[in-house]
Amino acid sequence: MGKVLGGMAMSLDGFVNDSNGSVALLYANFEAFINTDYMQEQMKSTGAVVMGRKTYDMGNGDYTGYEYQVSIFVVTHKPPKKAAKGQNSKLKFSFVTDGLESAVAQAKTAAGDKDVTVVGGASTIQQLLKAKLLDELHITVVPILLNEGLRLFDKLGDHPPRLERLKLIESPAGRTDIIYRVVK
């Protein structure tokens, strides 16, 4: 059984986007980011993806050459009318309307022995942590203070899960990746 991995890039002061909702400053060097050994390894070990709807919409319906060529389960209240471009025998979208937990369960089945990677926003990560659905939390600390915006760690409730630090990686562009195990 694979693991469920999720995480995000955040500024040192804990924000995942700026006051205009833009993530440009956090992903200024996206090429370098996905070419790190850690990301390359993670892409190989990923057997299915769970994706938030806002994240899905950021692709503007075109997933040609998307970095995860696997089954992708999008959590949404209302599936889009048009099928995304770029789907093939490996990359297929399914739209899950009965919640995040169901999407994770379906993705686990699809992934088999491989891992499930969650690609979503702060609210998705918060829900996963609260529902104890995450096995590993991957935080990329970006060397910037945004001073305002959307916080990654918020609304975690009275009993946030315990963490164990697994490893720290000094990535390019001053980014620091820290991987935690979520203790269940």
Added chain:
Amino acid sequence: MGNVTIDMSMSLDGFIAGPNGSADQPLGDGGDRLHSWLYDLASWRERHGMEGGERDRDAEVLEESFKDIGAIVMGRNMFNHAEKEWGDNPPFRVPVFVVTHEESDPNIQRGDTNFTFVTDGFQKALAQAKSAAGDKNVSVAGGANIIQQMLTAGLVDEIQVHIVPVLLGKGRRLFQYIGGQPVELERVRTVDSPCVSHLKYRVVKES
């Protein structure tokens, strides 16, 4: 001239203390978890008048911070909350400048540490601390409010956070919504152990 530094233990979710901080519980509910990495370190124990302890990389990081500090600025709340815990010989042993609006003695000596109470603002306290520190660093020790003020005013040169693998969920955050332009940082180094990840940054100043 030394740097103005911030050096804080922080939970992964950004808190430097739990809720309900007081003189009996300076770090608030659950906040001890943020400092527990310190208590067994030789460099921490030595500062607190105890012998022995671990001499690992975490201890070196702490020792390095201690030895570069020539003076400290802190807020009155922090002083009030932690005074009792520091006891007769507070662990600083460098001049400490406490920013306060309250009337108080201008100066008290406790063991090897001298506290000066500055009533005309944090900039004045910082200026006095810089002159006392000489070539060494001025550490802004907290609480969160005075750190925010220093950051907002662009007075901080270096930020070290010791990220503890804990989600506290609530308490006092190190970084608030202070607004204004984003501040670019440059990573100086990282040191890592299972208990804590030490991330040190230089603040990139606009020239």
